[in-house]
Amino acid sequence: MPTSPKHFKDEIQDLLDNRLDARTRAEVERHVEACTECRREFEALRWTKSFVAKQFAAKAAPSELRENILRALETDAGGARTITLRPGFQMRKLKPIMTWAAALVALGILALILIPKQRSLTHVVARDFRSYQSEKLTLELNTPDAKKMEAFFARHGLPFTPHVYDLSAKDYRLVGGRVQYLQGRRTEWVVYGGPNNEALVCQMYVGNVSELPIGSVEREHRGKKFRMYQVKGVTMVFWQDRKVVCVLISDMPAENVVQLAFAKAPPL
Amino acid sequence: MDALYNQALRLTRHSEDASDIVQETYLRAYRTFANFKEGTNCKAWLFTILYSIFVNKYRRDQREANTVSIEELEQTFHRTLADPDWQTNFVAPTRSEFDSQEPEVNHALAKLPEDFRSAVLLVDVQGFTYEEAAAALECPVGTLRSRLFRARRMLFLELRDYARKIGFIRTPPI
Numbered sequence: 045m046p047t048s049p050k051h052f053k054d055e056i057q058d059l060l061d062n063r064l065d066a067r068t069r070a071e072v073e074r075h076v077e078a079c080t081e082c083r084r085e086f087e088a089l090r091w092t093k094s095f096v097a098k099q100f101a102a103k104a105a106p107s108e109l110r111e112n113i114l115r116a117l118e119t120d121a122g123g124a125r126t127i128t129l130r131p132g133f134q135m136r137k138l139k140p141i142m143t144w145a146a147a148l149v150a151l152g153i154l155a156l157i158l159i160p161k162q163r164s165l166t167h168v169v170a171r172d173f174r175s176y177q178s179e180k181l182t183l184e185l186n187t188p189d190a191k192k193m194e195a196f197f198a199r200h201g202l203p204f205t206p207h208v209y210d211l212s213a214k215d216y217r218l219v220g221g222r223v224q225y226l227q228g229r230r231t232e233w234v235v236y237g238g239p240n241n242e243a244l245v246c247q248m249y250v251g252n253v254s255e256l257p258i259g260s261v262e263r264e265h266r267g268k269k270f271r272m273y274q275v276k277g278v279t280m281v282f283w284q285d286r287k288v289v290c291v292l293i294s295d296m297p298a299e300n301v302v303q304l305a306f307a308k309a310p311p312l
Numbered sequence: 313m314d315a316l317y318n319q320a321l322r323l324t325r326h327s328e329d330a331s332d333i334v335q336e337t338y339l340r341a342y343r344t345f346a347n348f349k350e351g352t353n354c355k356a357w358l359f360t361i362l363y364s365i366f367v368n369k370y371r372r373d374q375r376e377a378n379t380v381s382i383e384e385l386e387q388t389f390h391r392t393l394a395d396p397d398w399q400t401n402f403v404a405p406t407r408s409e410f411d412s413q414e415p416e417v418n419h420a421l422a423k424l425p426e427d428f429r430s431a432v433l434l435v436d437v438q439g440f441t442y443e444e445a446a447a448a449l450e451c452p453v454g455t456l457r458s459r460l461f462r463a464r465r466m467l468f469l470e471l472r473d474y475a476r477k478i479g480f481i482r483t484p485p486i
Contacts, residue, residue: 085390088468091475100433105334113335
């Protein structure tokens with residue numbers, strides 16, 4: 045049985061977790077190769093480790109959690125702090141400044157923790173699209189009804205009047221949507237399914253296309269300017285609609301995305 | 313933040329509790345930021361806080377880990393592997409082989425004693441070293457190693473039928 049002295053036990057786990065020095069590792073590997081029992085044990089444990097790692101890979105936290113944390117940190121930072129001041133000092137004047145300073149510090153720390161590596165906006169937009177395709181990013185409402193989708197966004201307090209395009213004339217049916225954060229902004233994030241089941245996302249947020257990184261291809265249609273980016277096979281076409289930036293995102297052929305944007309963007 | 317939320321979710325099994333723990337973790341991290349040593353692993357530090365909150369507020373049965381007999385577990389594990397029906401090849405799963413978490417797998421993880429579950433999640437899912445995981449769970453490295461040792465065997469035994477059913481463990485051609 046494997047508990048006999050000639051078999052390894054703890055070392056098999058150490059081999060699995062890469063915790064052996066080179067000499068011991070070579071010795072254990074030789075044994076595992078030659079010993080059926082130990083090899084089977086190693087393979088069973090390796091399978092389990094790999095299976096668990098893949099099955100329990102992180103899924104996205106609820107979208108409102110980040111906002112709740114931010115609010116809690118701001119409240120905490122602005123809360124009571126015991127500070128001794130010389131007599132006659134007007135605490136009333138100092139308090140708002142301290143509150144803001146503490147809130148800024150809290151935001152700074154949160155940013156350090158939450159955003160270890162800042163990516164450009166277009167990379168984040170493309171990454172979110174891929175996350176949806178790999179089901180790491182899930183929809184908060186599944187509906188083919190644009191009015192219901194708009195009502196959902198209205199209930200979730202977006203900083204602009206929600207609008208969900210009807211793309212049925214172009215054979216794109218509404219699938220659903222979610223409130224998605226984009227570099228600290230709450231955005232409307234709507235998914236459509238194409239005639240061949242290709243995914244198309246329309247995202248809207250308060251901002252300006254001038255904030256976008258360099259490297260876009262500029263297109264013009266009916267006097268309106270569009271900026272096209274491609275990141276890792278994902279095409280994004282941005283345009284400005286008053287105070288809102290709209291972007292169509294898909295991994296279908298780039299020209300299809302551009303033509304959809306031309307068709308849906310309101311003319312100047 | 314997703315990693316923290318997922319860890320909390322696996323520990324509490326309730327999304328609201330998990331959200332509360334993560335929020336409390338960030339608040340405590342902010343309040344005790346002076347304790348964070350620059351140059352050390354920030355993620356591991358956050359998990360240490362998270363686990364401490366979980367233990368103090370949510371842990372239900374601290375003694376359940378002691379109910380597992382290592383001898384019995386070892387015997388069952390090796391009896392299974394020695395069974396002639398188990399002359400098998402183990403095929404590592406790829407992401408494309410499954411698109412969502414299966415209830416059987418969640419159930420298997422939930423059946424693990426909580427300390428074992430935490431050890432597996434930190435090392436195998438979060439990729440922590442033994443030292444980082446032991447620090448987060450506030451236990452010696454040897455204890456962490458022993459929990460992992462048992463946890464993986466228990467998980468294998470729980471998952472074997474399910475895995476064979478859907479073809480992740482394939483019998484080799486004769």
